[in-house]
Structure formats: C-alpha cells, structure tokens
Amino acid sequence: MEEIYSGLLRALELIAARDPQVVEITIRSFFISLSSAFLAGIICIPLGGIIEFRQFWGKRALINLIQTFYSLPTVTVGLLVFLLISRSGPLGGLNLLFSPSGMIFGQAILVSPIMIGLTITALAGVSTQIRDTAKSLGATEMQIIITVIKEARVAVMAAVLLGFGRALSEVGVAMMIGGNIRGYTRVLTTSIALETSMGNLELSMALGIILISISLAINLLLNRFQGR
Amino acid sequence: MDRNFLKMALVLMTLSVLCSAAGAVEGERLKLATTTSLQDTGLLDVIKDKFDEKYNVSLDVVSGGTGIAIQYGERGDVDVLVVHDKERELKFIKDGQGLERRCIAYNYFYLVGPKDDPAGVKGMNASQALAGIMEKGKIDPAKVMFISRGDNSGTHAREKLLWKKAGYNYSAVNSSGPWYIEAGQGMGATLNIANEKQAYTLSDMSTFMAYQGNLTLVPIIEGGSELLNVYVAMAVNPKKHPNVNCELANEFINYLVSAEGQDLIASYGTEKFGKPLFSAARGNCELMGCNATECAVPTSASCAAA
Numbered sequence: 001m002e003e004i005y006s007g008l009l010r011a012l013e014l015i016a017a018r019d020p021q022v023v024e025i026t027i028r029s030f031f032i033s034l035s036s037a038f039l040a041g042i043i044c045i046p047l048g049g050i051i052e053f054r055q056f057w058g059k060r061a062l063i064n065l066i067q068t069f070y071s072l073p074t075v076t077v078g079l080l081v082f083l084l085i086s087r088s089g090p091l092g093g094l095n096l097l098f099s100p101s102g103m104i105f106g107q108a109i110l111v112s113p114i115m116i117g118l119t120i121t122a123l124a125g126v127s128t129q130i131r132d133t134a135k136s137l138g139a140t141e142m143q144i145i146i147t148v149i150k151e152a153r154v155a156v157m158a159a160v161l162l163g164f165g166r167a168l169s170e171v172g173v174a175m176m177i178g179g180n181i182r183g184y185t186r187v188l189t190t191s192i193a194l195e196t197s198m199g200n201l202e203l204s205m206a207l208g209i210i211l212i213s214i215s216l217a218i219n220l221l222l223n224r225f226q227g228r
Numbered sequence: 229m230d231r232n233f234l235k236m237a238l239v240l241m242t243l244s245v246l247c248s249a250a251g252a253v254e255g256e257r258l259k260l261a262t263t264t265s266l267q268d269t270g271l272l273d274v275i276k277d278k279f280d281e282k283y284n285v286s287l288d289v290v291s292g293g294t295g296i297a298i299q300y301g302e303r304g305d306v307d308v309l310v311v312h313d314k315e316r317e318l319k320f321i322k323d324g325q326g327l328e329r330r331c332i333a334y335n336y337f338y339l340v341g342p343k344d345d346p347a348g349v350k351g352m353n354a355s356q357a358l359a360g361i362m363e364k365g366k367i368d369p370a371k372v373m374f375i376s377r378g379d380n381s382g383t384h385a386r387e388k389l390l391w392k393k394a395g396y397n398y399s400a401v402n403s404s405g406p407w408y409i410e411a412g413q414g415m416g417a418t419l420n421i422a423n424e425k426q427a428y429t430l431s432d433m434s435t436f437m438a439y440q441g442n443l444t445l446v447p448i449i450e451g452g453s454e455l456l457n458v459y460v461a462m463a464v465n466p467k468k469h470p471n472v473n474c475e476l477a478n479e480f481i482n483y484l485v486s487a488e489g490q491d492l493i494a495s496y497g498t499e500k501f502g503k504p505l506f507s508a509a510r511g512n513c514e515l516m517g518c519n520a521t522e523c524a525v526p527t528s529a530s531c532a533a534a
Contacts, residue, residue, distance in 0.1 A: 087304035087469060095471070097305050098259055098290055179290035182273065184257075197417045198268055199442050 011206035036107035037164035048119025049145035069113035074172025111163035122155030267291035293381025304469030308477035312382035326462035327529035331518035341428035355394040365407025373427035378410030434505035474531035
C-alpha cells in the first residue's frame with residue numbers, strides 16, 4: 001500500500017515538474033489518437049448514415065456484426081493491420097509500419113465499428129418527420145443524410161469522442177504497428193507497458209494518471225455537449 | 229450550442245492538419261530490430277543519441293525477442309538487426325535474408341536463483357545444473373521451480389540448447405510438471421516473476437545487473453563457455469528487400485565496431501553498476517567464436533545489387 005502511495009506522490013511530482021519526456025509522449029499520444037478519430041470520423045459518419053437510411057438485404061445482420069466489433073480485441077486488429085502494411089503485405093509499399101501514420105491508420109480501423117454503430121444509433125433517434133420533410137422539399141439522399149446528421153450532431157460528436165477515447169487508451173495497435181520507438185511512436189500506453197517491465201513503476205503511474213485525466217477531460221467535454 | 233459545435237470541429241481539424249504536417253518533416257530513418265536486453269538496459273538509447281547526432285539521421289529502435297526481430301528482418305520491415313542466437317543468425321544469412329554476421333559485443337548468461345540454492349546446483353556447469361533443477365523440481369515443485377522465457381527469444385534458444393546438452397528433449401521438459409513455468413515475456417518481466425516465486429531462471433548478465441536492485445535473486449552459475457552470449461549485427465539483404473536502407477545499415481554496423489562504438493559498449497554501465505554490462509568485441513574474436521569476416525573492421529558486406 002505504501003508503495004502505491006509513494007508512487008502516486010512521485011507521479012504527481014513528475015507531472016508538476018513537466019518532465020520533458022512525459023510531456024512529449026503525452027502530446028504525441030493526443031495527436032495520434034485525435035488524428036485517427038478524425039480520419040475514422042470522416043469515413044464512418046457518412047457510412048453510418050448510408051447504412052441507416054438505405055434498406056437492403058442483411059441490414060440487421062450487418063448492424064449486429066458492427067456492434068459485435070465494438071469489443072474487437074486490439075491485438076487482433078494490430079496483427080491484421082501489421083500483416084496488411086508489413087513490407088511483405090499487400091500495402092507494404094506505403095511504408096507505414098513502425099510510423100505514426102501507420103498507428104493512425106490502425107487505430108482508425110480499430111475505432112471504426114464504434115463510430116459507425118453509434119452514428120447509426122444517433123441517427124435512428126432523429127424523428128422521421130425531419131427525414132420526410134426534407135424529402136418532400138426535394139432533397140437528394142446525401143442532402144437528407146447531412147440534414148439528419150446535423151440534427152443529431154451532439155450524439156454523433158459523442159461517437160467521435162468515444163472513438164478518440166478508445167484509440168487513446170488502447171495498447172495493442174500502438175505496440176504492434178508503432179513498435180514503441182522512442183521519440184517517434186512511443187505513446188502513453190506503450191510507455192506504461194515498457195516502464196512497468198523495466199521496473200520504473202513511478203513513471204508508469206505518472207503516465208497512467210495523465211491518461212486517466214485525459215479520459216476525464218473527454219467525458220466532461222462530452223457532458224457539456226450533451227448540455228448536462 | 230451551434231457555435232460551440234463549429235468551434236470544436238474547427239479545433240479538431242486544425243489539430244489533425246498540424247499533426248500530419250509534423251509527420252511530414254522527417255529526415256532519413258534507420259529501422260533497427262533488436263533484443264530486449266540491449267533496449268531495456270539503456271545501451272541503445274546511448275548509442276542512438278550519438279549515432280543520430282553524428283550522421284544526422286534517426287535510429288528507430290524496435291525491441292522484442294530475437295525470434296520476432298528476425299521475423300521483421302525476413303519481412304523486410306527493418307533495415308538492420310542486432311540479435312543473439314547463432315543458429316538462427318546463420319540460417320538468416322544462409323537464406324539470403326541478411327548480408328553477413330558481424331560480432332559486436334559479448335557477455336555471459338547467468339543462471340540465477342534464490343540465495344540458498346534449494347536445488348543445490350552451485351558449482352556445476354550450466355547444463356548439469358538445469359538437469360539438477362529438473363530432478364529436484366519434479367520431487368518438490370513448491371520449493372524448486374524454473375521460469376522459462378518461453379518466447380522464442382535468444383535467451384530461450386540458449387535454454388533449449390542447454391537442455392539438449394543435458395540430454396533432454398525440450399518438448400519433454402516443458403510438459404514435465406508444475407516446476408517448469410513458461411513466462412512468455414521479456415527478460416525483465418521474467419526476472420520479476422522468478423523473484424516473486426523464488427525460482428531459477430536463465431538471464432543475460434546485462435538485464436540481470438540492470439534489474440538487480442529490485443531482486444533478491446543471485447547468480448548461481450556464471451561464466452563458462454556454455455553461457456557465452458554473443459551479440460551480432462546483420463544488415464538486411466537489399467537483394468531480397470529492395471526497399472531497405474542498406475547503406476545506412478552498414479554505416480550503423482561500422483559505427484558499432486568503430487573505436488568510438490566499441491568504447492561506448494565497453495564502458496556502458498560502469499558508472500551505474502560498478503562494472504560494464506557488455507564486453508567489446510574488439511580483440512576478442514576468437515573467444516566469441518567468430519571468424520575473420522565476422523570481425524572485419526569495417527564490415528566487408530556490400531550493398532551493391534549484383
């Protein structure tokens with residue numbers, strides 16, 4: 001118990017002193033995960049709209065499948081993306097492995113199911129009257145989707161922020177695709193794994209506290225949007 | 229509300245653009261796959277800083293066991309390897325995946341265990357000692373345990389070799405009872421487990437020394453040719469993988485075997501641990517069991533595609 005207490009104190013000291021290594025890793029984590037959430041967002045929100053508004057065979061099964069993938073194990077996604085972007089893989093020529101861009105790509109794939117699924121739920125919550133009104137005014141399908149997304153913007157924003165949270169806190173993709181390279185692809189979660197295995201528990205705890213603080217900030221932001 | 233939403237979206241977009249811009253300003257990078265022992269002890273951090281500055285490049289170090297490091301090499305995902313498992317290194321070269329072996333440093337493995345040596349193996353050679361641990365462990369697995377890396381690393385490969393020397397089939401050993409535990413983790417984590425369980429384990433000397441402060445385990449058997457641990461650098465063959473940065477890989481290997489690199493290796497750890505963690509390869513070619521090409525300075529390997 002005392003170890004946890006002293007570790008906590010030391011962790012707060014490290015944060016207060018703005019240890020350059022800690023600051024650098026935090027900023028990198030933030031940017032990589034934010035980019036992946038953004039990338040996933042611009043693809044998944046329209047995709048969610050299309051799935052919600054079109055009627056097609058197997059729609060229910062597709063939505064079930066997407067929801068199953070909410071809890072896709074991060075290491076499985078890591079492995080899949082590794083095989084894709086490794087030099088010997090189909091996308092090897094892009095030179096993405098062991099780079100921040102590769103991590104953004106991998107995390108975007110990881111958070112896509114959550115974003116598509118939550119977008120569908122968000123749009124389903126919008127009254128069908130709005131859809132019908134837009135249609136009767138002669139809107140095209142894309143215009144209808146945009147109108148409804150605007151109407152559900154708070155819930156859609158929540159989907160993006162949740163995706164960001166999942167990207168920020170995952171370790172599987174970051175480790176397997178980024179490789180935990182110091183000063184390049186080392187992020188909060190991979191540092192915690194490394195520092196713990198090296199026995200630097202205090203530094204690990206400091207990084208853990210930062211991670212939790214960011215999650216807390218995201219939640220507060222989310223609540224503000226939802227007007228609570 | 230509407231304004232807030234727009235602002236937020238704008239901030240998000242700006243941040244992402246900034247982020248991709250930061251990624252675009254990149255110098256030349258050299259990707260190195262290596263074993264956990266060189267990374268976790270901090271040696272590669274020191275080498276990276278000097279090498280980056282001298283050549284104005286960025287050395288990207290990906291660490292894992294020798295098994296996964298060689299995999300990265302075979303897939304063409306890295307430019308250069310520093311590993312420690314002679315058998316797999318020779319295969320890597322023979323398969324045309326690497327240019328040549330270049331011995332850069334050595335030290336020894338330690339068989340570490342509880343201070344009171346419950347299996348009573350002190351003074352034996354390493355393979356005899358493992359046999360002794362197995363014998364006692366089968367009788368009283370609560371008191372005598374062995375923790376294996378179990379992760380295909382160079383250290384794990386050496387452990388298998390020692391079992392073979394002791395006259396056992398490895399697949400019979402690792403299923404012979406609760407005294408044998410496979411950790412499936414890096415050296416540091418494995419040492420921590422062995423310490424918690426007060427068990428024996430095989431560790432490279434440098435990781436053991438770096439972790440010693442947190443451990444009550446002591447070296448039971450040290451030294452001896454069975455425990456010699458040679459680190460080897462190999463550039464990935466550009467004929468197999470045209471995208472690798474072979475010239476820079478050779479520069480890196482030459483830096484490691486240069487007087488400056490060898491001094492760095494030979495002195496690393498003296499300040500912190502009272503004695504160096506690694507011995508320089510310079511002048512110890514025969515002791516390491518390396519041949520003349522494997523000790524040539526600079527390396528004779530050529531990147532020219534034939």
